[in-house]
């Protein structure tokens with residue numbers, strides 16, 4: 001059956017306020033530029049810009065911020081039929097970014113009472129889930145109820161309709177109550193996913209210990225996952241397949257302005273490449289090239305590259 005969507009992402013949408021004056025601490029930063037943000041939305045934007053047919057499931061505030069987010073997503077071609085306006089006075093999350101130096105960046109998140117964590121299971125439409133080839137779950141959506149139950153409702157429908165389930169660990173510390181809680185929900189979800197992507201630190205949260213790649217994949221391959229990607233920042237990344245392949249992904253040089261946005265652009269281009277029948281080795285290159293482009297730009301969402309830009313960087317640096 002021809003599906004309407006290549007990918008639907010699930011989770012939070014927020015506002016990013018990125019320091020316009022960089023190379024200084026937040027205390028001395030007076031000007032910020034506004035962008036749409038939130039890892040699953042960034043991935044929806046990234047994949048849509050790469051030409052994929054994408055939808056987004058989430059809840060946004062019923063105010064100027066929520067309207068800005070929903071309109072921006074629709075304008076870049078994302079289907080927002082299931083991007084719901086909150087009706088209970090919850091707010092949009094705000095993320096201030098601090099750029100002290102290209103290496104020293106941090107984000108300050110305001111996530112009290114955020115609308116995305118109030119997505120309810122009964123608001124998930126089976127008919128919408130069955131229209132997509134893949135679904136991407138953001139780990140932060142598991143951080144509170146009723147959003148976590150809504151995520152498991154998505155997974156139930158996805159499994160019923162043979163939709164591939166991708167789990168982006170996407171750990172955001174201010175949202176979780178404890179490491180034990182994170183580990184429980186991360187493991188439950190990872191065991192049910194087909195593909196799991198995260199940084200080494202995020203897999204440590206999943207296991208609630210400082211782990212090691214071989215042990216992590218041995219544990220998860222006992223369950224549903226068939227592909228696991230573990231990122232090691234500037235040291236590159238590794239993809240592990242259930243049939244025993246280990247593929248070593250390199251990083252590309254970049255004129256780094258800031259580090260955030262790297263993971264979301266990586267996931268977007270990696271998924272694009274796999275969806276277009278490219279090998280895992282090439283998909284890792286696409287991910288790394290997209291990340292190299294986004295870390296050289298000011299935003300996470302608006303900076304998401306085109307296929308041509310990714311291919312040009314790979315061609316140039318693989319010479």
Ligand SMILES: O=C(O)C[C@@H](O)[C@H](O)C(=O)CO
Nearest residue numbers: 016037038039095260261300
């Ligand atoms: O994911 C978030 O909530 C914040 C992002 O939008 C931000 O741009 C970032 O940290 C990307 O990695």
